[in-house]
Amino acid sequence: MKGGRERERPGAGLRSKEGGDLTETRRKKRETPLEHxxxxxxxxxxxxxxxxxxxxxxxxxxxxxxxxxxxxxxxxxxxxxxxxxxxxxxxxxxxxxxxxxxxxxxxxxxxxxxxxxxxxxx
CATH class of the missing domain: 1.10.533.10 (Death Domain, Fas)
Structure with missing residues (x-):
């Protein structure tokens, strides 16, 4: 790591419209139930x-x-x-x-x- 800084994952710390972590929101969207x-x-x-x-x-x-x-x-x-x-x-x-x-x-x-x-x- 350069300069002792850790790399953050994309979207980390950002908030979704619903107030949750953006990466968590993206993960949940991928886990939606099967379409009827x-x-x-x-x-x-x-x-x-x-x-x-x-x-x-x-x-x-x-x-x-x-x-x-x-x-x-x-x-x-x-x-x-x-x-x-x-x-x-x-x-x-x-x-x-x-x-x-x-x-x-x-x-x-x-x-x-x-x-x-x-x-x-x-």
Whole structure:
């Protein structure tokens, strides 16, 4: 060490917006939990889901979407726009539990698509 000074690690002593050590904040961001399947494959699901009717029916039956949202989404002309509305509304508001139900329904109604996306992951 030159001049008896220790080298500090980058970001040491700096504070994040949350008030913690910046290097600690960076480390925690790298350790985030795995991304949910429906989030990870959002673009592919929006583009490739074909059988949206039964998916909406099941989401409504299981209480993930309410009558008003169900009716609104059903009037949207394209499947891709319906999926975008579903993502931006009910799935976002319902959080992890809604995504879990949606994924279970997707595995039943769009099993080949889910299998294809799983193959691409591995």
């Amino acid at each position: 399947f429906v989030d990870k494959h959002q673009c592919d699901l929006i583009a490739r889901v074909c059988n949206i009717g039964p998916i909406l029916d099941n989401l409504f039956r299981e209480g993930v979407i309410q009558q008003e949202d169900y009716d609104t989404i059903r009037t949207i002309p394209t499947t891709q726009e319906r999926m975008r509305k579903l993502y931006s509304g009910s799935l976002k508001a319902g959080g992890q539990a809604a995504k879990d139900v949606f994924f279970r329904i997707l595995k039943k109604e769009e099993s080949y698509l889910v299998a294809d996306l799983n193959r691409k992951e591995s």
